[in-house]
Amino acid sequence: MVSLSYLGKRLGLMVVSLYAVITILFFLFRILPGDPTSRVVSPRFSAEQQEQLMAQYGLDEPLHTQYILYMRNFAVGDLGQSFQHGEPVLPFILDRTINTLILTVPAILIAFILGPFIGALFAWHRNGRLDNYGTAIALTTYAAPIFWTGMIALMIFSFTLNILPSGGMRPAGDVPGTAVDRVFSLVTWQHAILPIVIFALWRISRPILITRNTMIDVLGDDFIQLKKAEGTPESTIRYRHAMRNSLLPVVHYGALAIGYAFGGSVILETVFSWPGLGRTMWDAVQAHDYPVVQGAFFLMSFMVILFNFIADIVSSWLDPRVKDEGVVE
Amino acid sequence: MGVVDIDGVSVEYATDDGPVRAIDDVSFRIEEGETLGIVGESGCGKTTLTKAFLRLLDSNGEISEGSITYEGIDLAAASESTLREKIRWKEISYIPQNAMAALDPVYTVGSQVVQVIKLHTDKSTAEARERCAELFKRVDLDPNRMDDYPHELSGGQRQRVTIALSLALSPSVIVADEPTTGLDVIVQDQICDLLEEIQEDIGCAIVFVTHDMGVVSNISDRVAVMYAGRIAEIGRIEDVFERSAHPYTIGLQNAFPRMEEYPSDSTLIEIPGSPPNLVEPPSGCRFADRCPFATDECRSTDPEPVELDDGRRIECLYPDQREEFRTNGSDPRTWVPESQSSTVYAP
Numbered sequence: 001m002v003s004l005s006y007l008g009k010r011l012g013l014m015v016v017s018l019y020a021v022i023t024i025l026f027f028l029f030r031i032l033p034g035d036p037t038s039r040v041v042s043p044r045f046s047a048e049q050q051e052q053l054m055a056q057y058g059l060d061e062p063l064h065t066q067y068i069l070y071m072r073n074f075a076v077g078d079l080g081q082s083f084q085h086g087e088p089v090l091p092f093i094l095d096r097t098i099n100t101l102i103l104t105v106p107a108i109l110i111a112f113i114l115g116p117f118i119g120a121l122f123a124w125h126r127n128g129r130l131d132n133y134g135t136a137i138a139l140t141t142y143a144a145p146i147f148w149t150g151m152i153a154l155m156i157f158s159f160t161l162n163i164l165p166s167g168g169m170r171p172a173g174d175v176p177g178t179a180v181d182r183v184f185s186l187v188t189w190q191h192a193i194l195p196i197v198i199f200a201l202w203r204i205s206r207p208i209l210i211t212r213n214t215m216i217d218v219l220g221d222d223f224i225q226l227k228k229a230e231g232t233p234e235s236t237i238r239y240r241h242a243m244r245n246s247l248l249p250v251v252h253y254g255a256l257a258i259g260y261a262f263g264g265s266v267i268l269e270t271v272f273s274w275p276g277l278g279r280t281m282w283d284a285v286q287a288h289d290y291p292v293v294q295g296a297f298f299l300m301s302f303m304v305i306l307f308n309f310i311a312d313i314v315s316s317w318l319d320p321r322v323k324d325e326g327v328v329e
Numbered sequence: 330m331g332v333v334d335i336d337g338v339s340v341e342y343a344t345d346d347g348p349v350r351a352i353d354d355v356s357f358r359i360e361e362g363e364t365l366g367i368v369g370e371s372g373c374g375k376t377t378l379t380k381a382f383l384r385l386l387d388s389n390g391e392i393s394e395g396s397i398t399y400e401g402i403d404l405a406a407a408s409e410s411t412l413r414e415k416i417r418w419k420e421i422s423y424i425p426q427n428a429m430a431a432l433d434p435v436y437t438v439g440s441q442v443v444q445v446i447k448l449h450t451d452k453s454t455a456e457a458r459e460r461c462a463e464l465f466k467r468v469d470l471d472p473n474r475m476d477d478y479p480h481e482l483s484g485g486q487r488q489r490v491t492i493a494l495s496l497a498l499s500p501s502v503i504v505a506d507e508p509t510t511g512l513d514v515i516v517q518d519q520i521c522d523l524l525e526e527i528q529e530d531i532g533c534a535i536v537f538v539t540h541d542m543g544v545v546s547n548i549s550d551r552v553a554v555m556y557a558g559r560i561a562e563i564g565r566i567e568d569v570f571e572r573s574a575h576p577y578t579i580g581l582q583n584a585f586p587r588m589e590e591y592p593s594d595s596t597l598i599e600i601p602g603s604p605p606n607l608v609e610p611p612s613g614c615r616f617a618d619r620c621p622f623a624t625d626e627c628r629s630t631d632p633e634p635v636e637l638d639d640g641r642r643i644e645c646l647y648p649d650q651r652e653e654f655r656t657n658g659s660d661p662r663t664w665v666p667e668s669q670s671s672t673v674y675a676p
Contacts, residue, residue: 180509222430226491229383229425231417241433319435320478 115207255311259304440476564641
């Protein structure tokens with residue numbers, strides 16, 4: 001069981017990390033070369049107009065006042081307005097995030113649920129044919145860049161066999177509905193299947209290899225031998241004992257992977273023309289749309305921190321030594 | 330008729346240097362309800378012997394010859410499913426060497442006992458928990474500790490858990506592989522006492538493997554002294570230790586401190602040299618190179634097991650000279666290798 005004090009400690013740490021991230025973002029965008037206002041405040045405006053606009057964005061205030069205002073806005077979820085689209089940033093990037101999640105959540109679930117089982121199987125048959133070929137394939141899918149596998153998949157399934165759409169979330173001309181409409185639309189999933197498979201294929205190699213390598217060590221442990229002497233069936237030893245003891249590093253890697261998956265899918269979303277957070281951030285950087293970039297950075301950091309928190313909780317459930325000592329000997 | 334009959338068992342490990350014969354033609358019986366100690370220095374094959382017995386050899390090891398018979402079943406040849414259904418834990422259980430690592434760290438100790446009870450019986454979880462609580466009381470552990478994780482217990486407590494675990498199905502034989510190693514002396518003593526009590530209770534045979542001569546003489550009825558994969562001497566504990574017949578047993582005794590003699594005569598006599606390489610074992614007696622009484626014949630002729638009047642069995646070419654060996658063997662000068670004796674005793 002996860003103790004309340006452990007939960008509280010982790011929660012506290014999460015809040016502190018978030019505060020630090022928000023503060024760093026505040027200064028980051030103020031020391032960045034180039035004037036953030038140059039995009040909206042044209043030098044052709046009169047000095048009066050310029051000042052008026054600066055005042056509108058609150059940039060005429062002293063730094064500490066700006067900081068307090070900024071924190072207050074963050075606290076109520078106001079991340080400013082996109083220079084490019086004129087929309088409030090938060091709803092805008094959240095909407096794009098949902099598109100990203102349609103790809104990443106299934107892919108990561110496949111990778112991190114199936115991966116450990118495959119890795120456990122490899123470790124059990126260490127140096128057998130299954131392990132040798134399997135490990136080689138896992139290393140290949142890990143090494144193969146996503147833009148390459150993605151394009152090959154598009155070539156085969158979209159252009160040659162013509163059974164799957166070649167990109168985007170819906171056919172050209174279709175009007176995007178609300179987030180709920182998009183998630184529960186068959187068309188969306190038809191479009192998503194190829195990027196999900198490609199992403200899962202790339203993601204799954206690490207959980208396979210991490211589980212395999214950790215479990216090879218675990219299989220040498222005395223308790224495994226005791227379980228054999230007990231007459232415990234092989235599958236119970238393999239999954240209930242050996243795999244369970246090998247999951248900790250996978251969970252920690254998985255937490256980071258999920259966090260990064262929010263932004264790390266830039267390439268995937270570009271190859272498959274997917275209107276997600278990764279592409280939005282890329283576009284925003286290109287267009288110097290600072291509020292959107294800032295919001296996207298924040299959301300990504302938030303996800304990394306959130307999933308690390310979840311990983312800590314899951315670890316203490318997986319390995320009871322974690323909550324008492326903070327680390328596993 | 331013994332409970333387990335071990336007949337001509339050899340174990341080989343495949344290594345890069347060629348096959349290593351870690352156990353060479355070993356035969357003995359485990360009698361009903363006895364405690365059989367197996368002693369010897371590191372690498373003499375005592376752990377391999379227990380692993381062969383439990384069929385837990387590493388993947389590169391195999392029982393190349395011989396049979397291990399338990400109630401008509403040859404454990405050396407039995408299929409994994411026969412072992413699992415009929416033998417493992419129900420008849421033969423195991424107390425592992427390292428209690429610190431012998432329990433799965435991610436499950437409570439109680440649940441691991443419950444798991445094995447449910448595996449081999451039709452008991453419900455509640456009944457199995459009840460049985461587990463009984464077992465905990467039997468080994469002097471608070472049944473409330475059932476819901477603790479292994480890391481929350483001390484070394485001695487963990488060893489008590491593994492003992493409770495070994496008793497779960499009231500087996501006929503318990504194999505204890507150095508169960509007291511790594512524990513402090515007081516806890517060692519408690520664990521030994523506990524094992525003795527339990528044996529009286531359930532009447533099981535215990536095979537007690539150790540390198541600690543003190544522990545083995547406390548707990549065992551009979552003892553087998555192993556050297557380089559063979560049994561040098563096996564017999565009743567008082568015969569083997571008080572009237573040792575094999576030069577190796579004599580040497581081993583000399584090398585071990587005895588409480589009653591401390592401190593007046595506490596010098597320990599070392600056996601010179603080290604055990605032979607088992608990839609290419611020397612011809613003749615394996616102890617010949619380190620034996621102060623060895624003759625040329627010892628180096629060329631394999632000693633056959635000889636049975637003495639008291640039922641002991643030794644593997645030595647000169648069983649009749651044992652009195653003489655024992656007298657000379659207590660003199661430290663006997664054990665100085667010939668090549669060094671001139672330098673040590675020269676004026």
